Amino acid sequence: MAVDTYDLGGVADKEMRLFDEIAKEHHWPALVFVSAPDRANRLASRAAGLMKISDSSANFAQWLSENIGPSSPLVQTVRSGFGVHHGRLPRAIASQMVRMFNQNALPVLFCTSTLIEGVNTAAKTVLIFDKTINREDYDFFTYSNIKGRAGRLGExxxxxxxxxxAPPEHEPTEVAPTLFGDQDDAPDDYVVHLEEQEVTEKVDTRVARLKMALGLDADGLRLAASIRLEYALELKQAVSRALSKSDDLLWAGLPTYSQIRAVVDVICSVRRPGEFGAFxxxxxxxxxxxxxxxxxxxxxxxxYGDKYNGKPETHDTIFKFLRACEYGLPQHFAVVEKFVKQHVSTADYSLFIESISHWFKPEELKNLDEEGVPIQISERFYQGENREQFVNKLILHARDGSQNLTPFERMWILTALE
Structure with a gap:
């Protein structure tokens, strides 16, 4: 695939030049690579305020308004023909963004590096606006992957x-046979996952010290490593301090508000609330x-949308919270539970942890969201079916023109499941 490269590094007003380029129909479909979700949201919203480039996205915009909230900047962004793709978005919505981009219903897609990780797009033009990922310059390999999105799918x-x-310097690619050449030099979070018969005496001694410091067995260490062992040690100390003041960590089953707050306070004494999508x-x-x-x-x-009064580009941090419910919060609650059990063995957070991991909704609904059917659609129809029964039910409703589905939603279901 031939690729023509244009250097705009010397342009004085890069943002306005970006908007000038994406307004040109001969560039479409166009990907705009930026460094972070907030950046993608902000630029897409500004572009939407300057121009409208599609009349084919109104149904999607209306759906977002009715199911996420009319105050979400995504609504106007999509209504103007611009898409957004980054790691905060729910998977079903992100998949729909890509699908409509490939159909040219959303001719321009502002994206982060998540789009180069196994997502096929039919981009004609790629505009690499930033040179960083998570505040660090991307390397030549990542740059090549982003650049390689231009002219994809043979279209x-x-x-x-x-x-x-300026592009990064070309560096020779080295392929290492193993992640760590010497396990004795590997970090603690890695070595706790090694089987006993695989480790050296030095590593075995390190693991034994970790078990003693944290009061955990091998399985407990692996769980603690999922949040990083250094944070787990701080949580252990925070749990001891909290228990000396209150019994609110000593619960089983479904916790009260104050009991949830007690665990969250312990977690947030070690980790920033922003890591879980909250201030x-x-x-x-x-x-x-x-x-x-x-x-x-x-x-x-x-x-949430009715009460939100923050910056427009961070409106969707609620999606970061939902992602944290899937992975992040369950692991932290589980580690706190381990340390609470060292004081009172009857503490049991397991039901709560399982429930939060699928948003306190039936697991089938969250799984279908991952497969492309948004939970806002599927939750209208669920009545306790298993996955196969429920998928067949949704397809039947979509094919038969159910009055509980708009034509747009029917097409969304059939495209995702068939």
Whole structure:
């Protein structure tokens, strides 16, 4: 695939030049690579305020308004013909963004590095606006992957790449046979996953010290490593301090608000609330409590949108919270439970941990969201079926023109499941 590369590094006003380029129809479909989710949201929103490039995205915008909230900047962004793709977005919505991009219904897609990780796109043009990922310069390998998105899927004979910064230096690629050449030099979070018969005497001694310091067996160490052992040690100390003041960590089954808050306070004494999609420990507790009692995901997200008064580009941090419910919060709650059990063995967070990992909704609904059917659609129809029965039920409703589905939703279901 031939690729023409254009250097725009010397342009004075790069943002306006970016908007000038994406306004040109001969560039479409175009990917705009940026460094972070907030950056993608902000640029997409600004572009949407300057121009409208598609009339084919109105149904998607209406769906977002009704199911996420009219105050979400995504609504106007999509209505104007721009898509956004990054790691905060729910998988079903992210998949729909890519699908409509490939159909040219969303001719321009602002994206982060998540789009180069196994997602096929039919881009004609790639505009590499930033040169960083998570505040660090990307390497030549990543740059080549991003650049390689131009002209994908055989739909465009010549791809175009616009560079707004100098590309990284070419570096020879070295292929290492193992992750760590010497396990004695490997980090603790890695060696605790090695089988006993595989480790050296030095590593065995290290693991034994970790077990003693944390009071955990081999399985417990592996769980603790999922949040990093250094944080686990801090959590152990925080649990001891909290238990000396209150019994709110001593619960089993379904916790009260104050009991959830007690665990969250311990976690947030070690980790920033922002890592879980909240500004404070109090807000994180409220999100968990509100999600648990919400009758539907639609109700939860609409209520959030009604109360949100922060920056437009961070409106979707609620999606980061939902991702943290899947992975991050369950592991931290489980590690806290391990340390609480060292004091009172009857503590049992298992039911809560399992429930939060699928948003306090039936697991089938979250799994289908991962497969491309948003939970806001599937939760209307679920009545306790197993996965196969429920998938067949959704397909039947979509094919038969159910009045509980819009034509757009029917097409979404059939495209995702058939």
């Amino acid at each position: 465009h004979h010549v791809g175009q790449v616009y560079l707004f910064n 404070t420990a109090s807000q994180l507790t409220y999100f968990i409590h509100d999600l648990r009692r919400a009758l539907s995901m639609q109700i939860f997200l609409l209520a």
